[in-house]
Amino acid sequence: MTANAPITQDVHTIPRKDVPGDGRTNLVGLTREGLRAALIEAGTPEKQSKMRTNQMWQWLYHWGVRDFADMTNLSKDYRAMLTERFVITVPEVVSRQISNDGTRKYLVRIAGGHEVETVYIPEEDRGTLCISSQVGCTLTCSFCHTGTQKLVRNLTPGEIVGQIMLARDDLNEWPEPGLSTGAMGPRLLSNIVLMGMGEPLYNFEAVRDAMKIAMDGEGMALSRRRITLSTSGVVPEIARTAEEIGCMLAVSFHATTDEIRDRLVPINKKWNIETLLDALREYPKVSNSERITFEYVMLKGVNDSDTDARRLVDLIRGIPAKINLIPFNEWPGAPYERSDQKRIKAFSEIVYKAGYASPIRTPRGEDIMAACGQLKSATERARKSRAEIASEAGISS
Ligand code: SAH
Numbered sequence: 116m117t118a119n120a121p122i123t124q125d126v127h128t129i130p131r132k133d134v135p136g137d138g139r140t141n142l143v144g145l146t147r148e149g150l151r152a153a154l155i156e157a158g159t160p161e162k163q164s165k166m167r168t169n170q171m172w173q174w175l176y177h178w179g180v181r182d183f184a185d186m187t188n189l190s191k192d193y194r195a196m197l198t199e200r201f202v203i204t205v206p207e208v209v210s211r212q213i214s215n216d217g218t219r220k221y222l223v224r225i226a227g228g229h230e231v232e233t234v235y236i237p238e239e240d241r242g243t244l245c246i247s248s249q250v251g252c253t254l255t256c257s258f259c260h261t262g263t264q265k266l267v268r269n270l271t272p273g274e275i276v277g278q279i280m281l282a283r284d285d286l287n288e289w290p291e292p293g294l295s296t297g298a299m300g301p302r303l304l305s306n307i308v309l310m311g312m313g314e315p316l317y318n319f320e321a322v323r324d325a326m327k328i329a330m331d332g333e334g335m336a337l338s339r340r341r342i343t344l345s346t347s348g349v350v351p352e353i354a355r356t357a358e359e360i361g362c363m364l365a366v367s368f369h370a371t372t373d374e375i376r377d378r379l380v381p382i383n384k385k386w387n388i389e390t391l392l393d394a395l396r397e398y399p400k401v402s403n404s405e406r407i408t409f410e411y412v413m414l415k416g417v418n419d420s421d422t423d424a425r426r427l428v429d430l431i432r433g434i435p436a437k438i439n440l441i442p443f444n445e446w447p448g449a450p451y452e453r454s455d456q457k458r459i460k461a462f463s464e465i466v467y468k469a470g471y472a473s474p475i476r477t478p479r480g481e482d483i484m485a486a487c488g489q490l491k492s493a494t495e496r497a498r499k500s501r502a503e504i505a506s507e508a509g510i511s512s
Pocket residue numbers: 256258259260309310311312313314315345346347366367410411412441442443444445487488489
């Protein structure tokens with residue numbers, strides 16, 4: 116191994132307690148109402164159910180406890196009943212890779228033997244966890260590695276919020292008894308981005324319930340302003356996101372004409388640029404968030420001209436926005452190349468002069484294939500061929 120090689124470790128940080136099919140219900144991922152209903156169903160008197168729900172909630176999401184035996188403010192009998200009926204499990208970490216830049220990529224196994232990836236990106240002023248919402252994706256954006264993998268299934272709320280919990284386990288970031296999270300110093304895991312595998316708005320309810328859990332002030336207490344959901348542009352669900360989640364929104368914009376966007380982000384054929392922009396104009400008002408992030412992947416000779424930059428700022432005029440320029444991350448068989456650094460800078464300059472922040476995203480964790488759009492579990496077999504990818508991108512192979 117060379118000095119710079121990334122470190123791969125097989126870890127089993129979380130002892131598995133659930134035997135699949137043993138009939139016990141996993142409490143992770145239930146909403147407060149769901150948890151209360153489960154406790155009542157298991158015999159908790161209705162009158163006590165609210166208090167018990169609060170107690171359990173804190174054990175689960177504030178203290179990160181996985182063993183009912185550790186829930187010291189509950190009677191022995193009650194703990195025995197819980198053990199009989201329920202489990203507290205998060206998805207299993209199959210392997211963890213640590214990049215030279217500190218980025219951690221977890222390969223996570225979920226029920227059915229499927230795998231998703233979760234990426235932790237430490238920065239100076241924050242630590243961001245990039246989580247997945249689906250195994251694969253139904254959409255087929257031609258520059259995206261995940262898009263070459265067919266949709267296998269949606270993640271459950273427990274599997275989505277479980278990714279935050281397993282990262283907190285790995286970072287050793289559950290509060291010490293007697294201390295609040297804030298008293299432990301700046302958080303290692305302070306931000307969430309729904310930018311991993313999958314289209315979160317095609318798994319709306321599960322994503323919403325998981326984010327509600329993450330935002331709950333009596334648990335992990337992540338502010339809605341520190342959660343960013345990225346969508347390729349599922350227009351009907353954008354208004355719902357504002358109303359029912361209220362987090363920050365990022366949109367995979369990537370092109371300034373319908374002709375090019377149809378090719379890059381095929382969902383554009385259903386909801387075109389104009390329809391998408393109409394939905395985005397409403398978002399900040401309803402969700403009370405300051406601005407929308409426009410993600411723009413820089414593809415050499417495809418969408419990166421000065422004309423594109425000018426058209427972009429004309430299109431979004433009036434929308435409070437930040438433009439995140441993402442240098443294309445290559446993957447085996449990708450039908451595109453990354454724009455030159457000079458081109459990206461020139462594009463950024465035009466956008467910036469028009470009054471918008473236009474940061475160029477530094478690729479993180481490239482050595483471990485953890486960068487944007489590179490995620491795809493190597494073990495999934497349901498793949499498309501190179502020819503399929505190329506033909507969907509409108510390129511003859
Ligand atoms: N499905 C959602 C969220 C996941 S993708 C969405 O499409 O928005 C997260 C971001 O990475 C999106 O902006 C996506 O367009 C971008 N991305 C995908 N493949 C990429 C690649 N190869 N290089 C750079 N960015 C990519």
